[in-house]
Amino acid sequence: MKIGCSTVIIRRTRLSQGKRIIKIKEAGANAVEINLRTYRDVYTLNLPKVKKQLAGFDYVSIHAPYFNTNYTKNPDKIINQLAKICFYLKADGIVFHGHLLNDKLKMLLKKSNMPILIENMDLKQTESITAEQMLEIKIKQICNMHGSTIIEWVLLKIWLLLLEIK
Numbered sequence: 570m571k572i573g574c575s576t577v578i579i580r581r582t583r584l585s586q587g588k589r590i591i592k593i594k595e596a597g598a599n600a601v602e603i604n605l606r607t608y609r610d611v612y613t614l615n616l617p618k619v620k621k622q623l624a625g626f627d628y629v630s631i632h633a634p635y636f637n638t639n640y641t642k643n644p645d646k647i648i649n650q651l652a653k654i655c656f657y658l659k660a661d662g663i664v665f666h667g668h669l670l671n672d673k674l675k676m677l678l679k680k681s682n683m684p685i686l687i688e689n690m691d692l693k694q695t696e697s698i699t700a701e702q703m704l705e706i707k708i709k710q711i712c713n714m715h716g717s718t719i720i721e722w723v724l725l726k727i728w729l730l731l732l733e734i735k
Contacts, residue, residue, distance in 0.1 A: 571628045573600030580604070586614060590622045600628035602664070606636045611650050616657050623658060630662040630686065631655055640674045648677040655683045662686040 576589040584592065586603060593601050603619065605611045611634060623629055633651055640647065655663050664686040670678070678685055 571600040573598035573602070573626070573628065575602035575604045575632060577602075577604035577606060577632070580606070586610075587618045587622045590619065594622075594625065599626055600630075601626050602630045602632055603658070603660075604632040605634055605651075605654075606632075607634050608638065608647060610634065611647065611654070614654060616654065620658055629658060629660050630664055631658070631660045632664045633666075635666050635669060638669065640669055640671060644671075644673050644677055648674070648681055652681045652683050660684070664688050 574593060576586055576593065579589050579592060582589070590601055590603070601623070603614075605614065631651070631654060634647070651663060654660070660683075662684045665674075665678070666689045667687045668689070670687075
């Protein structure tokens with residue numbers, strides 16, 4: 570069983586991604602999602618340090634940017650950087666929100682060979698990705714909110730961890 574959570578749940582602590590990963594590991598998790606909320610997070614991630622801190626996890630996913638993001642400005646550059654991160658960290662998957670996948674991004678993802686995960690594919694989303702496009706991109710798994718079909722949540726441990734940080 571894989572038990573873990575996303576680094577986004579302790580984002581407001583202002584800890585670095587690496588320190589968040591350590592806290593999640595200390596809580597007993599064997600799975601983690603590195604949440605790269607913004608483009609800035611993608612370009613400031615300390616890859617060698619984070620890779621070292623991922624030792625011992627059975628499952629690692631990356632969450633692609635989704636905050637103030639629409640992937641229309643320099644999509645090639647951001648996808649190349651995400652692929653670099655994904656392959657360098659040997660991630661099991663990289664999560665994208667379905668409604669952010671414009672045609673250009675879908676084409677780039679297809680070429681990237683990253684293990685793509687799609688989440689937030691609910692009826693509230695008016696724009697998204699079709700089943701045919703998912704097959705073309707070779708989507709690894711469709712997730713609901715925050716990858717919960719992949720990473721089982723143990724909220725009690727996380728709340729205890731958050732209390733410790735305060």
